[in-house]
Amino acid sequence: MSRFFQQGSDSETETSSEEDVPQRAPVAAFTFSDEEEDTKRVVRSAKEKRYEELHNLIKQIRNYRKIKDMSSMLSSFEDLMRAYTKAIPVINKEENGVTPRFYVRCLVEVEDFINEMWEDREGRKNMSKNSSKSLTSLRQKLRKYNKDFEDDLAKFRENPDQGDEEEEEEKEAQPDSDDDDDEEEDPKMTFRKDGSESSAGASKFAKKAVTDDDDESDDSDWDSDPESSSESSDPEDKNLTLREKFLKRTTDKEEEEKKEKKDKKDRRDKEKKQRKDDEEGEWETVRGSGAIPSEKPKMFAKDAEIDLNLVVKKLNEIVAARGKKRTDRREQIKLLHELWNVADAHNLGPAIAIKIKFAIVSSVFDYNPKFSEAMKPEYWAKLLDNIDECVEQLLATPEIMVGEQVLEENEILDKAPYKVRGCILTIVERLDEEFIKLLKECDPHSNEYVERLKDEKRVSHIIDKVQEYLERQGVSSELCRIYLRKIEHVYYKFDPEVLKQKEGELPPDTVTSVQVMEKLCKFVYAKDATDRLRTRAILSHIYHHALHDNWFQARDLILMSHLQEAIQHSDPPTQILYNRTMAHLGLCAFRHANIKDAHNCLVDLMMTGKVKELLAQGLLPQRQHERSKEQEKIEKQRQMPFHMHINLELLECVYLVSAMLIEIPYMAAHEFDARRRMISKTFYQQLRSSERQSLVGPPESMREHIVAASKAMRNGNWSACKNFVINPKMNAKVWDLFHQAEKVQEMLSRLIQEEALRTYLFTYSHVYDSISMATLAEMFELSRPIVHSIISKMIINEELKASLDDPTQTVVMHRSEPSRLQSLALQLTDKVHNFVDSNERIFEMKQGNFFNRGGGGQGFRGRENFGRQGQDWGRRRERGERAY
């Protein structure tokens, strides 16, 4: 928005310089309106504009001061500072670098006010937290800021009166201009309302315009006619104060002005005449500052011959109004449509049609003034249609060249190798962003969301088509961009055909999304010049593999990419993508029974307890001004749309289950270890919080189920553990979310049996002298070879001090493990040993010459020391004597 606005003001000055040309192009109808607009808009020179801005802000601050609204005051003051820095070049030019008096005055006033507020301790205490905070920060800011103006401030304080009159004059002038504005607004309003009486209104309006012009000369601050603004930059005027500039009117100037006025009048008369000739009389419908007629207009005069030039000119005219303050954006879109229809009707060629389409698309984009908010659905539909058509047309007419590198002047709209300025890629990217914004806007649980989501297909389709178009052109950087767009639309979607293909149900040559991803990503890897696109492509690729159970490919990719080390240096959206990828990688590892990998993938996400934020699936409730409004806005923009969310409960459950499967045997194995470390903090927290409860009821939530399961597993009760983890409740909550739920459950119960067996052996091995493997196999419902292998593994890893007795199929315990009491006693001896060591060190020190300062130690050594000290004393005394 602001960007366009900036542009608008630039063009403004341009037009003002053009002013002097008496008659404009023969397309007379619009000139009148333009003229009118110009006289009004040109009025504001750069200086004027800046000063007015400053004045307004100062006025605001004054108002806030009256009502003691500290926070608004702070923001206004910040605005003022900003406005002033903007105005500095102008001030330097106009005032020779002297700070304008009204500004200094404002600073002084604010400072006084702030000091007063600050002194008023009672008042400060009673203030709300927010405003007292604002007060402090305002005070600090002001102090810092006023340092730059110290001289001016001092000067001002010396004689503050001088400024007052000036100020008052200013105030007088201000409302005047406001009134004027209103007056001018009114007739237009009425005019717009009764369009049927257009001709009558038109004449009225024309008259009004003339009277306005007359008024102009009297208006004191109406000095922004081109003459006076050029005047003001005269060197002799430089030192004048603002007020003088406002008021001062040399006679010759006036004369000049009159002349100018006369010119204008003449011109206007001529135009009037022209208009009357033009019997329709419809072209006068003009709105103050915008270039767009508010009346439903006909594009061109009836008899005008519509050709390419005319349409282009018209288009430029409409586009020029884009982004200006009072431009009616809806109107603009309508106009452009009209124009497109006209162009279409007269068959002016595809190039101009595309050009107009581009204009329509960008004006639809502009329709929404706030960047952070989504557009309205009806405009969204329009946008989709337009872009769709646009792309269709581009594809249909291969001879059109569209590109950002084509300059406005070099466009070829009339003959075969058409060249049009514009970038379809940017438009599509913007479209995609808008789409995501739109989705985020609506409630994910409503039908509305579903309706919106249906557009995903169309968006994807458009992207496909644009991809096709760009492939035709073959610029690799653009291709990378569009590929990435495509990748981002594909990577999170689950394609059941991939799994079917894996199982051989589909022939291996069918193209599934995995192949598509592969192709796109490989292109990006090879051709991309910016690191960011490659990183994103790789992450999406891994995500996609993980989603489709291609565990090894996904793992190899992530290990090869070395993203783990550098990811914290990338931008937040990429980091979010990385987190999402890790989450899915963890899930994939879990499905493949790689519990350790699953745990490692998820541990970073789960440890902080801020999974929701890390995956950009919602903001945590705000804790005491932790983030500012802007920050929150930015964070909101980063959020993922709902259909891309990863189920957090599933994620947490998978994490906790894998933590349980690792942690519980570990805990059992290292029960007496003093230096036992925690593998998973989160899991411990859950366990501890349940232990703290005085009464543990049957589990309700997912976490309680896992905790209950962990407790069961601690005792080696695998069936209870399994029932806690896998039951209808948990299935509905978690396990059914997996693609092949039964397989996962099967895997899980097998793992639980194995780990429970390990835990059992760790916990109760000291009770047994020997244990038969057959019994164990029966207890844990595992086949004997598995039991055998588990126990062998434990023995090899020296986790279990035992040996296998083959003929009897038993495990013989070696009893080398100390009992609990024994291990405690061992620990105690360790500690006592440490203590004895440090005690001995103390004693050693004592045996050295430590106690010679205490005077009179005991024992032989002490006496020795004493003697030495005595010598010392003796020597010193000697010295002293000698000295005296």
Next chain:
Amino acid sequence: MANNWAGPSRRLPENESSIAYVQMDGLAVMKMIKHSHEEATRNLEIAQGALLGLVVDTRLEITNCFPFPKHNDDTMDEEEYQLTMMRQLRRVNVDHFHVGWYQSADVGNFLNVPLLESQFHYQTSIEESVVVIYDTQKTTRGFLSLKAYRLTPQAIQMYKENEFAPENLRNLKVGYETLFVEVPIVIKNSHLTNIMLLELSEMIPEEEGSKFLDLGTASVLENQLRCLMDRVDELNQEAIKFNRYQQQVLRQQQDKNRFLVKRESENAARKAKNESPLPDDDINKLFRPIPAPQRLNPMIVSGQIQTYSQHISQFCSQSLAKLYITQALQNAKEGKSTP
């Protein structure tokens, strides 16, 4: 200095003779136990209360007691409460002399700074007062554990000086073992109570008595070992602290010596030039004595370690004895059953 040391040692016996033993009434004991267990089960806090009684010759008779109110009650003035309590007890003809106080404890953790302090205050204001420690944990295992303690004169002296630097403690000859003196306790009941008890003992069914063979070794020992480990750790920390202090002192001493040597040579040079030598008084400014660490805490910790160790060895010997008894019983049973 030798006289100083001799002082307390001479005073010690006469002090001990002031109270030879404590005689407690059954009523006071029961009240105390009740209060302590209530506190222990309710919120795991220690219970405290006042002991009332009389001094008869070398015997301290404790005939009644009442609990102190909990501290969290701000509205009540504690002293006021005690005074009114005693006044009202006097009205019902109960001994109202404040002769000490009691506190509940778990195993050996009663020894700490507040206990020392309050006992010091008691003993300085009421010469004969004792503190009775009641061990809830041990009692729940079936051993009534009541101990009466008095501060030794050295400890009182130490507190009076309020200096816990190593020098002081050494001069006073105070160690963890000489902080307190244990006074034997005798529980005496009225004849009526004795009769009642005898009657009650007849009502106990016979087989109830077999529980005394319960070993319960592991958990108790584990607990005590854990506590002991904590204490040892703490003491170790203290030792390290002290060691560090020693090193600092040593280093400072070396610096000082070096400085002195340098100063001496300087002075010699000045003397050669017939200038007045530099004064010596800035030495003390340059090398301020490093404050010695307080030794009270390590002393208390050592005391705790000692009590824990005593408890553990006591427990172990008891358990061993039980094991032998069990063996004997087992043999007897087998011998009975085989023929």
